[in-house]
Amino acid sequence: MAFKVPRGTQDILPDQTPKWQKIESVLRELARVYRYKEIRTPIFEHTELFHRSVGDTTDIVQKEMYTFEDRGGRSLTLRPEGTASTVRAYVEHKMYGAPEQPVKLSYMGPMFRYERQQAGRYRQFVQFGVEAIGSADPAIDAEIISFAMDIYQTLGLKDLKLVINSLGDKETRDAHRTALINHFKPSIHEFCDDCKNRLEKNPLRILDCKVDREHPLMKTAPKLTDYLTPPSKEYFDQVKKYLDVLGIEYEVDPNLVRGLDYYNHTAFEIMSTAEGFGAITTLCGGGRYNGLVEEIGGPNVPGVGFALSIERLLLALEAEGVELEVEDGLDVYVVALGDEAKLKAVELISSFRLKGISADMDYMMRKMKAQMKSADRLQAKFVVIIGETELEEGAVVVRHMESGNQEKVQINEIVNYLKEHLR
Missing domain, CATH: 3.40.50.800 (Anticodon-binding domain)
Structure with missing residues (x-):
């Protein structure tokens, strides 16, 4: 029998690893410059952690997690993303009591999602991410976005687009939720089964559906930005002002909702606009997640962060013809x-x-x-x-x-x- 690498995974051979090492060194150096200290968490966690943090109605929890039962009958899951594990460690080790706040953390390592393999997307992939936990200052949202943009520009990418949105506070989300239900309910029979299940549980997830993305009701759906409370609008305006000060160009996309339930207020994605990059253009995503620390059992502490796939980054470098300078002689x-x-x-x-x-x-x-x-x-x-x-x-x-x-x-x-x- 000829053994082959499992579907959705890859071998990174010696002629490729210098590029990976170069990218990893850039990521670690920028983390040092921005003062985000590395944290290393287990590759698997208790399944309930992801149900409570990522969200029961997300594609990740419903379809993509690698979950197994250990010999003690405990349900464990290979981590599909890094924020939940990082916040769990933050709570467990009472890092909210550290004298220096916010706590700035970075991580890098393999993540696992059972999804259809596409260019630059694997079932085991390497993710780099950062989290700033403890501050509700819109300036740190801008810092997080600046950090992410700095990574791609340092590595030589030019064909980039930053898209931002505000998901608002709880009052905003509740009002928008009611409007979405009223909008989709009369025609929900025309949508996929996932959207039907999400209508009452979490209608915002309908906007993130890959099956019905071209349905006419998607284009006319109520925009979350129309329901922003005055404090939410003021917060978003402040984030944009800081981005302007930093000279970072952006587009506001009211339909940007991100694929994880823990986001609120600022949400953003960085996309590749390089010709031939592919249909899925997102390189990096992140945003604010006030309430997540409390959901996992900690105090009511705000947080913000982002994560990126190194595989997608390599694909973007290839699309733009960027050759990394690696020392391998x-x-x-x-x-x-x-x-x-x-x-x-x-x-x-x-x-x-x-x-x-x-x-x-x-x-x-x-x-x-x-x-x-x-x-x-x-x-x-x-x-x-x-x-x-x-x-x-x-x-x-x-x-x-x-x-x-x-x-x-x-x-x-x-x-x-x-x-x-x-x-």
């Missing part, structure tokens, strides 16, 4: 000619590595010509050649691969020589 390749020379080569390579010089050699017992070809393929900056003559002289031949020049260097000086020239 080899510092030195040692060519050994003869058994005694090979002993010395093993010793030299060890001394190089101890000084932080990346080094490799031939382990296939090939001739010198084949070893030189191998050094070339590995993009070695230098080749160190050692044979019987060199052993007798206590020296090695060093070839600069870029220029083709070569010279003899005493063995006891080779480490310093390489460090100086590599600098």
